[in-house]
Amino acid sequence: xxxxxxxxxxxxxxxxxxxxxxxxxxxxxxxxxxxxxxxxxxxxxxxxxxxxxxxxxxxxxxxxxxxxxxxxxxxxxxxxxxxxxxxxxxxxxxxxxxxxxxxxxxxxxxxxxxxxxxxxxxxxxxxxxxxxxxxxxxxxxxxxxxxxxxxxxxxxx
Amino acid sequence: xxxxxxxxxxxxxxxxxxxxxxxxxxxxxxxxxxxxxxxxxxxxxxxxxxxxxxxxxxxxxxxxxxxxxxxxxxxxxxxxxxxxxxxxxxxxxxxxxxxxxxxxxxxxxxxxxxxxxxxxxxxxxxxxxxxxxxxxxxxxxxxxxxx
Numbered sequence: 001x002x003x004x005x006x007x008x009x010x011x012x013x014x015x016x017x018x019x020x021x022x023x024x025x026x027x028x029x030x031x032x033x034x035x036x037x038x039x040x041x042x043x044x045x046x047x048x049x050x051x052x053x054x055x056x057x058x059x060x061x062x063x064x065x066x067x068x069x070x071x072x073x074x075x076x077x078x079x080x081x082x083x084x085x086x087x088x089x090x091x092x093x094x095x096x097x098x099x100x101x102x103x104x105x106x107x108x109x110x111x112x113x114x115x116x117x118x119x120x121x122x123x124x125x126x127x128x129x130x131x132x133x134x135x136x137x138x139x140x141x142x143x144x145x146x147x148x149x150x151x152x153x154x155x156x157x
Numbered sequence: 158x159x160x161x162x163x164x165x166x167x168x169x170x171x172x173x174x175x176x177x178x179x180x181x182x183x184x185x186x187x188x189x190x191x192x193x194x195x196x197x198x199x200x201x202x203x204x205x206x207x208x209x210x211x212x213x214x215x216x217x218x219x220x221x222x223x224x225x226x227x228x229x230x231x232x233x234x235x236x237x238x239x240x241x242x243x244x245x246x247x248x249x250x251x252x253x254x255x256x257x258x259x260x261x262x263x264x265x266x267x268x269x270x271x272x273x274x275x276x277x278x279x280x281x282x283x284x285x286x287x288x289x290x291x292x293x294x295x296x297x298x299x300x301x302x303x304x
Binding site for chain 1: 165166169170171172173174175176177178179180181191195198199201202204205206207208209210211212213214215218219220225227239242243248249250251252253254255256258260261262288290291292293294295296297298299
């Protein structure tokens with residue numbers, strides 16, 4: 001990432017302008033050619049520095065009111081296989097391996113689950129229990145109670 | 158929210174084009190006018206049906222770091238600890254969860270070292286242990302909510 005990429009990120013991290021030529025508007029703000037801006041963003045997209053360009057829906061507003069972080073205790077040697085299986089489920093939005101803290105935190109596999117009700121989430125949890133079978137040594141659901149802060153990525157200028 | 162709004166939300170979660178007139182391209186796909194798309198997007202953002210519209214950056218690929226961290230906060234100190242934790246600009250999200258581990262925040266920093274530095278500062282200011290749980294492997298990240 002060079003200085004120009006950094007300036008592009010700080011100019012776009014809050015969002016794209018809602019004007020007919022949004023890239024031109026940003027290029028103008030950065031005092032660069034629009035073609036250069038599009039080229040740089042295309043490269044960042046291809047290399048994965050930009051995951052995607054699009055809209056982030058507020059899942060509460062779309063009726064997804066039950067949002068749980070599910071945490072699972074599975075054997076370390078099986079985690080890649082099981083993690084990919086969980087990640088492939090349509091109702092899982094993020095799935096990661098994270099470190100345990102024994103004895104108080106035995107869980108190493110995290111999957112965010114989204115449903116329109118706690119009942120719907122419970123059905124999905126059952127689906128995961130069935131999928132993990134004997135490999136599941138325990139799990140918990142941590143429902144979100146309050147969003148205390150949400151600002152997202154902010155690079156400093 | 159009507160059918161056109163739903164179509165906009167469902168179709169704009171992934172591949173917004175990099176082009177001179179990207180909204181026109183999307184509007185054509187959705188069979189609406191460019192002006193209508195811009196107007197509706199503005200409303201969806203204003204009434205918070207959409208929280209953001211634009212590029213999503215992967216801070217790790219930019220050389221930065223993310224980590225999920227948890228604290229077991231005594232219930233009578235929850236408000237005070239929330240204020241301390243939220244006061245750090247490195248804290249990007251912070252959620253209260255229904256569990257003994259009741260505070261879960263995400264640090265987004267420009268270097269790995271800053272994760273530890275920030276967590277040490279949070280431990281000193283709160284007197285509570287921080288459980289730093291950075292991802293070891295990523296199996297899936299994708300958000301697709303049907304509106």
